[in-house]
Each structure stands twice: as C-alpha cells, then as structure tokens.
Amino acid sequence: MSTKYQSVKGVKDILPGEVEKWQYMEKTARELFELYGFSEVRIPIFEKTSVFMRSIGETTDIVEKEMYTFNDRSGDSLTLRPEGTASVVRSYVEHGLYNSPSIVKLYYMGPMFRSERPQAGRYRQFYQIGAEVFGTENPEIDAEVIGMLMRYFEKLGIKGLELEVNSLGCDVCRPKFREALLEFLKEKKNLLCEDCQRRFERNPMRIFDCKSTNCHEVTNGAPTIEGYRCENCKRHFDTTLFYLDRLKISYIKNPKLVRGLDYYTKTAFEIISKDMGAQNAIAGGGRYDKLVEDFGGSPTPAFGFAIGVDRTASLIGDKSHSSLTPAVFMAALGDRANQKAFELVDSLRQKGIRVEKDYENGSLKSQLRKANKFGVRYTVILGDNEIDRGKVVVRDMSVSQQEETDISKIIEFIIEKVK
Numbered sequence: 001m002s003t004k005y006q007s008v009k010g011v012k013d014i015l016p017g018e019v020e021k022w023q024y025m026e027k028t029a030r031e032l033f034e035l036y037g038f039s040e041v042r043i044p045i046f047e048k049t050s051v052f053m054r055s056i057g058e059t060t061d062i063v064e065k066e067m068y069t070f071n072d073r074s075g076d077s078l079t080l081r082p083e084g085t086a087s088v089v090r091s092y093v094e095h096g097l098y099n100s101p102s103i104v105k106l107y108y109m110g111p112m113f114r115s116e117r118p119q120a121g122r123y124r125q126f127y128q129i130g131a132e133v134f135g136t137e138n139p140e141i142d143a144e145v146i147g148m149l150m151r152y153f154e155k156l157g158i159k160g161l162e163l164e165v166n167s168l169g170c171d172v173c174r175p176k177f178r179e180a181l182l183e184f185l186k187e188k189k190n191l192l193c194e195d196c197q198r199r200f201e202r203n204p205m206r207i208f209d210c211k212s213t214n215c216h217e218v219t220n221g222a223p224t225i226e227g228y229r230c231e232n233c234k235r236h237f238d239t240t241l242f243y244l245d246r247l248k249i250s251y252i253k254n255p256k257l258v259r260g261l262d263y264y265t266k267t268a269f270e271i272i273s274k275d276m277g278a279q280n281a282i283a284g285g286g287r288y289d290k291l292v293e294d295f296g297g298s299p300t301p302a303f304g305f306a307i308g309v310d311r312t313a314s315l316i317g318d319k320s321h322s323s324l325t326p327a328v329f330m331a332a333l334g335d336r337a338n339q340k341a342f343e344l345v346d347s348l349r350q351k352g353i354r355v356e357k358d359y360e361n362g363s364l365k366s367q368l369r370k371a372n373k374f375g376v377r378y379t380v381i382l383g384d385n386e387i388d389r390g391k392v393v394v395r396d397m398s399v400s401q402q403e404e405t406d407i408s409k410i411i412e413f414i415i416e417k418v419k
C-alpha cells in the first residue's frame with residue numbers, strides 16, 4: 001500500500017500563486033536595502049548550538065523550549081537557526097569584519113526554525129528578512145534603520161502598522177531596575193504562572209511578555225525601565241526619537257516592551273499590524289552593543305531587525321505581484337509541425353517571450369482549449385500542410401481572429417504583437 005505523505009506540522013509549502021508575493025517582498029527588500037548601503041550575507045541554516053544558547057539567552061523561550069537541536073554523526077550539538085542575528089555576528093567576528101574602516105551593513109533572508117505551538121501566523125519553519133549594522137553607537141542609525149523598515153512596508157502598500165519603541169537600558173541601569181522589579185514582585189510571586197515563577201529567578205523582565213492575563217494583572221503598577229535609565233541611555237533614546245520625528249515616523253513609547261531575545265541593549269522595537277490576530281508582530285529588532293564582544297570580537301556596537309515574511313505576506317494584496325501568464329501558445333498538428341513548434345518555443349524564449357506548447361499531440365480543439373486556460377493572447381498554429389507552404393497561422397484569442405504569416409518571419413511577427 002502506498003503512503004500518503006503530508007508536510008510536518010507547522011511547516012508549509014509556498015505554492016505558485018502565493019510565491020510571487022514572496023519574490024516581490026524579497027526583490028523590494030534587496031532594492032531598498034542596497035539603496036541604504038546594505039550588502040547581502042548568506043549564513044548557514046545550522047550552527048553549533050552554543051552560537052545561539054548564550055547570545056539569545058539561556059532563559060529565553062527560544063533556547064529553553066523552541067530550538068531544533070540534534071547531535072550530528074560526530075556527536076557535535078547543532079541547531080537549526082531560530083533567528084539570523086547570532087549567525088551574522090558569528091560570521092562578522094569569524095571573518096574579522098570589525099577591522100573594516102567603515103560601518104558594516106548586512107542583510108539576509110531565509111527560513112528560521114522554532115518549535116512553537118503552530119497557529120495562524122506562527123510556524124515552525126518561517127521566513128525572515130533581516131538587516132544588521134555594525135560599528136556605530138550613534139542613535140541616528142537606530143532611527144535611520146527603523147526608517148528604512150517603515151519605508152519598506154510603505155513600498156509594499158501595507159497600512160495600519162504601529163511602531164512600538166522602548167529602551168531596555170544597559171549594564172549600568174538595568175541591574176537597578178531588575179532589583180526594583182524583583183522587590184515589587186516578591187510578594188506576588190506565587191500568583192505568577194509556572195513559567196513566570198522561573199522567570200522571576202532568572203530573567204524577571206520577561207514576565208512583561210507573558211501572554212497570561214493573570215501575569216499581566218500581577219505586573220500592573222510594576223516599575224518599568226523608564227524610571228531607571230541612566231543618563232547615557234536616556235540621551236540615546238531621546239535622540240533616537242528626535243530623529244524618528246525628523247523622518248516623520250510616528251511611534252508609541254511602550255516601556256513594557258521586552259523582546260524574546262536577551263541580547264538587546266538600549267533601543268528595542270516592534271512593528272505591530274492592527275489587522276492581524278494574536279500573532280501581530282510583523283517585525284522586531286533593536287540595538288545589541290555587547291554581542292560582538294561576547295562572540296570574541298573587538299567591542300562593536302550594533303543595531304538590526306528582522307521582518308516576519310509569512311506574516312507580512314498575509315497583509316499584501318494579490319495585485320502587487322507580477323503575472324506569469326504566457327503571451328503565446330504554440331499549437332502543432334503533425335510530427336513535423338511539432339518539431340518546428342519545439343524549435344520556435346526555444347527561439348521565442350530566447351527573445352524573452354513567455355510561451356507554452358502542448359505535449360500531448362491533442363486535436364486543434366483541445367490545444368486551443370489549453371491556450372485559453374493559460375490565458376494567452378496569441379496562439380500560433382502550425383500544421384504539416386502550412387509548414388510545406390512555409391506559412392503559420394496566428395490567432396488573436398481576444399477577438400478570435402486569425403491571420404497567416406511566413407514561418408521565416410514568425411519571431412519578428414510575434415515580437416511586434418506582444419511588445
């Protein structure tokens with residue numbers, strides 16, 4: 001008995017009809033990001049597990065429960081990348097890119113893997129387009145890169161987006177905030193969910209990100225990072241907002257915004273769609289000034305983001321992608337005519353004309369039916385008879401009219417028609 005296979009839960013095919021949107025998103029990203037001076041980097045799909053463990057944070061959901069980790073045949077622990085930033089930093093340090101005289105701007109695109117509970121907008125293999133800038137602490141970059149991202153969504157014609165920003169502080173101010181938060185939560189600890197009770201010990205800021213309404217209520221009135229930022233972080237945040245204003249980009253300050261990854265310092269942000277359900281963050285990112293150093297590179301401040309491509313695709317209307325309808329159908333009747341049609345298809349394609357033919361030796365009627373299904377404007381009809389006379393028939397499908405032309409001139413004839 002044959003087995004009927006299905007793709008793995010949370011993993012999907014992107015079929016023609018849908019894939020054009022993805023190509024459009026990728027093309028738009030390449031064009032726009034390159035305009036801002038970014039170059040593409042292609043990072044591996046898997047890395048040593050340690051690349052992700054420390055950088056993303058050992059107490060984050062991603063590392064604790066979502067990574068696809070396996071031992072390869074030599075016993076090394078490897079992990080399918082759950083995100084791109086850690087790999088880009090690993091690559092940046094491995095290739096000594098911090099020796100570059102200027103700031104380094106890199107972008108990447110491709111699949112990421114997280115073993116989350118699948119639901120609408122949340123997959124186990126999903127796609128990101130990300131960008132990272134290395135080598136400057138200047139808050140102008142925070143605003144410029146967020147600006148690029150907003151322009152990207154504008155270009156895709158996506159509306160109803162909200163930019164939420166926060167500054168998560170740094171090594172100087174965050175410990176004081178952490179203490180204050182623990183002090184506030186101390187009495188209420190046993191009201192928290194099991195996950196948050198663990199977070200309380202190891203990573204209390206993440207309690208703000210808990211989906212449980214109970215935990216939400218517990219954090220009502222809790223201190224936020226806002227009251228604890230050091231002078232340096234305050235100035236950085238204010239200047240970032242100043243430059244966002246210059247770009248006329250509106251934002252909402254959300255002092256409870258924490259990200260699902262631990263490497264952030266100072267600026268953190270998310271872009272939320274008002275037109276989506278629970279999984280409404282379509283992009284997120286921020287500054288991570290310590291990560292390059294943690295990976296063994298010279299201290300290098302950095303800033304970046306990643307776009308969730310699957311979620312973004314769901315917000316793009318069909319009209320934005322190009323149609324793949326062929327312009328011409330080649331109908332042949334008889335063996336010699338078929339051979340000639342076979343050659344003509346190749347010649348037309350070399351001229352950049354999208355053309356299809358029949359492969360089933362069907363009757364003229366069935367071939368015309370196929371031509372209609374393809375939605376072509378012109379069908380070229382070749383019969384052995386016509387070939388003997390050096391002629392072909394060209395049928396304009398939109399008006400059901402035919403004309404005859406010399407076979408030797410058919411390429412120029414079609415080019416003239418479809419251009």
Ligand code: HAM
Binds near residue numbers: 121286308
């Ligand atoms: P992230 O917020 O974990 O950040 O992911 C970025 C985006 O990827 C999310 O806003 C969401 O749209 C999409 N995404 C995440 N998980 C899933 C999923 N399971 N299914 C579908 N879409 C998903 C990062 O990954 C950071 N590396 C961003 C960054 C770059 N920070 C600095 N540089």
